[in-house]
Amino acid sequence: MPEGHSVHRIAMQFDRDFVGKTVEVSSPQGRFSPGAALLTGSVMKTARAVGKQLFLEFEDERWLRVHLGIYGAWDFLGRISLLSGDTTASGSIGAPRLRRAVRMAETEREREASNEIFPPAPVGAVRVRIATATAVADLRGPTACEVLDPAQVEAVLNRLGPDPLNDSGPNAEERFVTAITSRSAPIGVLLMDQSVVSGIGNVYRAEILFRARLNPHTRGKNLPRDVADSLWSDWAHLLRIGVETGHMLTMDSLDPDAHERAQAHIDDRHWVYKREGLPCRLCRGEIIMEVMAARKLYWCPTDQA
């Protein structure tokens, strides 16, 4: 359930602790054994996120493409750099596995206390393990995990809409605005379309639409240019906050106190997401839920009329 911010953080973690190093790549679960054999023993050269896709470059122009899908997650173990917003020395980025993160942290302490051998044995269904002498990254549950050549990477990138962290400036914004305003599909569908814009998922979709006070059924081609512009700016803004904090905080600018509250109470993090039947934070009317683009969409029919 990682949206774009998680994948950027994963790329940052790889950049800090794995890039430039020779890595052992294995598939404890077995399903990626052939791919692992192609990569193991080589140096990781770059780590890059584009929307929800992660690209790890290895020697000899081999790339590992990983898409976490709805349940995938990376666990980082061992000597791992703390990223901004991190609270434990090891943890999970991807699907919400707070329990796991805590358990891992405890395991880590026990390991250090008992001088157990590094690396630790894989727990559960680990599709891929990437290891240096001091750090381990375990991947489980990805929807895509494959070794590609540069041409294949290029082909994937060509299908993807702009990502504000990779593509800033008027060019990217223009691509986004054109993609939105030229189509008759509802804006609630278009924001989830990764060929229109990269990295937005179900949480950010609902929150961005509320922040813009936009009815999700509004057709893309009926959106004024300046509204489409502001959607792009807001996504860029929220993505930066997400990468910085590691959380999908969406109540920052409209409620200055929300950031602090969100640290303490996870339920205060969103305007509408997962708040079906609860009173709207602005008008106190009931938040409703409907399925759009095969996902649950939450919105306020009064404020987003």
Next chain:
DNA sequence: GGGTAATGAATAA
């Protein structure tokens, strides 16, 4: 111990 939902998307039909 079972059922379900979950921050996703390709594919079938």
Next chain:
DNA sequence: TATTCCTTACCCA
């Protein structure tokens, strides 16, 4: 639109 992929956490017994 429905099904499938794949894994885990949580809720309920």
